[in-house]
Amino acid sequence: MTIRLNFFGAAGCVTGSCMLLEIDAARVLIDCGMFQGSKTLKELNYRAFPFDAAKIDAVLLTHAHIDHSGLLPKLSRAGFRGPIHATPGTVELCAALLADSAGIQEMEVEPLNRRNEQRGGPVVRAIYTRADAEACLAQFHGVQLNTWAQILPGLRARWWNAGHILGSASIEVVAKDASGAVERILFSGDVGPGGSEFIADAEGPSGVDHVVMESTYGGSDRPALLIAERQAKLNAELLKAHAAGGPLLIPAFAVERSQELVIDLLQAMESGVAPRGPIFVDSPLAVRVMDSYLRFGKGQGGANPFARLRESNWLQFTESANESRAIERVKGWHVILSASGMCDAGRVRHHLQRLLWQQQATVLLVGYQAVGTLGRLLRDGVKDVRIQGQHITVAAQIRTLDIYSGHADAGALLKWAQSRAPIRGDIFLTHGEPESRDGMQARLLAAKVAAGGVLTPQLDQAYRLDGANVIAEAAPPARLAPEAPARLDWHNARAEFLNALTQRLLSAPDDAARERIVAGLKARLGEPSGG
Secondary structure (H helix, E strand, O other): OOOOEEEEEEOOOOOOOOEEEEEEEEEEEEEEOOOOOOOHHHHHHOOOOOOHHHOOOEEEEEOOOOHHHHOOOHHHHOOOOOOEEEEEHHHHHHHHHHHHHHHHHHHHHHHHHHHHHHHHOOOOOOOOHHHHHHHHHOOOEOOOOOOEEEEOEEEEEEEEEOOOOOOOOEEEEEOOOOOEEEEEEEEOOOOOOOOOOOOOOOOOOOOOOOOEEEEOOOOOOOOOOOOHHHHHHHHHHHHHHHHOOOOEEEEEOOHHHHHHHHHHHHHHHHOOOOOOEEEOOOOHHHHHHHHHHHHHHOOHHHOOOOHHHHHHEEEOOOOOOHHHHHHHOOEEEEEEEEEEOOOOOOOHHHHHHHHHHOOOOOEOOOOOOOOOHHHHHHHHOOOOEEOOOOEEOOOEEEOOOOOOOOOHHHHHHHHHHHOOOOEOOOOOEEEOOOHHHHHHHHHHHHHHOOOOOEEEOOOOOOOOOOOOOOEEEEOOOOOOOOOHHHOOOOHHHHHHHHHHHHHHHOOOOOOOHHHHHHHHEEEEHHOOOOO
């Protein structure tokens, strides 16, 4: 048997989904996503791929989120010339998301290089450009749900609705090697929570050999909420933010979450349950994505629930940078939705810089926050942060409302896996931090979902698939330490130290005390203490 499965991302962490399936001479990627989180983890995006991009025959894409699709332009620039197969909704969204991602790479590398040059550091090249993203889009091929597509000789695939975002899918792959042996593998992608009025519940086949399964919320359960209950929780947060006396900032993911949030915000204001005021959707990407939802969105009964978003007088879409900056001049109660959802890129950082130190302001976190991101630090209660080198004391109200997640919780994931039975081989758990992944592993083992084991691959781990047997190969030299993807790194520690030092110096009684603190640090570093 010559079928190998390699895990080059989302192994031991949530982001960077990328798996390589090798069948004899054929090489197919499932996803090619960007790493998000700590700077150590994101640095992998700048390195060469751990495989030869020019030898990849095809890509099978589960959905458009950047942690699944975000390195596709880099893959094409590195020599990949094959097709990228995805559902029509995913193709539509990728046109907007990849262009936006490229713009962020170009925009952020300029000030980074300016700082590096000032410090004598190396010049960094953008991961990819807008031209790379545009060229990559020409390689996309649309596929229909529930219909077999012949990808290569000996390999066919079928996409199933995953219920996560518009166009999201699980991918069933049937691979046959030269000896005639067949493996049937299901890649879950990101599985939706179910029960949404905006997207149908996840589906999938049963009786597969192996399942590669996400575990983002594999260690926790969320209470099932009716639509009215979800809206009531949001209404309560709106009232608290209004009572605090300042604006409400919601760092929102541009795809799905922003659209759902806006619908519920409109419902609250138009019904009079919450105080009325302007709602700024300050994300050019969210605005462009809305056009996709207006074309493809479909709710219960077949009606498009997103159609009303262009009709409300309360909504203001700020696409240009000047329009975004003008929000600073708005007085009184208002709500700002701005990407990115983890607070690590985009316009939301500008809003955080000007609002975090204000006691009257409220920041409401509504999505998953990966380890090492600014959003995770705020969620965990950090009182001092650094944004683009600027020290900021956190005085704003930091709130969390984890009811808009597009991911299934542990109970829903277990139910999804049980619906795939019988699973004749193993389950591979990906796309989860260790605590969540291990929690999902325990539930799956207790429920005896798979005839084989429940495996937790590390980054760059490869397995040989031999019928019902799975054989782990010797691990290659690690790009990162096994624990690195899911922990704070030295960049986080440095920022924490600099913030603590600033506070210590400011609170010192006089300049002489401050000079002693600085001299002590210099001595510890072996630096001369003279001026």
